[in-house]
Amino acid sequence: MTHQDSQRRHFTRIPFDAEYKLHTADSSKHWQGIILDLSLHGVLVQRPEDIQASRGDEFILDLILNANDVNIQMEVHVAHSHDTFIGFECKHIDLDSMTHLRRVLELNLGDPMLLERELNEMIHLKE
Structure with a gap:
């Protein structure tokens, strides 16, 4: 099992239907689409038709x-990319965005203790 596979198991992904906007760090290219699922660690999105995205490429996702x-704004990089979807891993998220993300996950998980365990796990993985 790779380190990435191990990390995936620590964070519950919730199906989430919302729009996203994505742009390059220099804002030279923009895309938008639908979010498929969401976790503390990242987001899975419907792949825009005209995007060229490879593992490790960095973007800003709103x-x-x-x-x-x-x-909720995150600095993300491509964790995996397929024909119809792209998985992004969160590299950085500001405090306000993290607060909003936590609330969204809390409401959708229905189990505040599970979210608390995942937050603690995320802190340990960053150390």
Whole structure:
């Protein structure tokens, strides 16, 4: 089992239907689409038709939540890429975005203790 496979097991992915906007770090290229699932560690999105994305490529991803005009922004890199979807791993997320992400996951998981365990696991993986 690779380190990446081991990490995947630590974070519960929830099906999540929301829009995303994606752009390169220099904002020279933009895409948008639908999020398929979400976790503390990353996001799986519907692949835009015109994107050239390879493992390790870095982007800025904005998750748009219509409720209260909340925006969750993450610095991400491509973890895996397929014909119809792309999996991004979160490299950095600011405190406000993490707070919103935590709340979204808490509401959708229905188990605050599970989320707390995953947050602790994420902290240990970063050390």
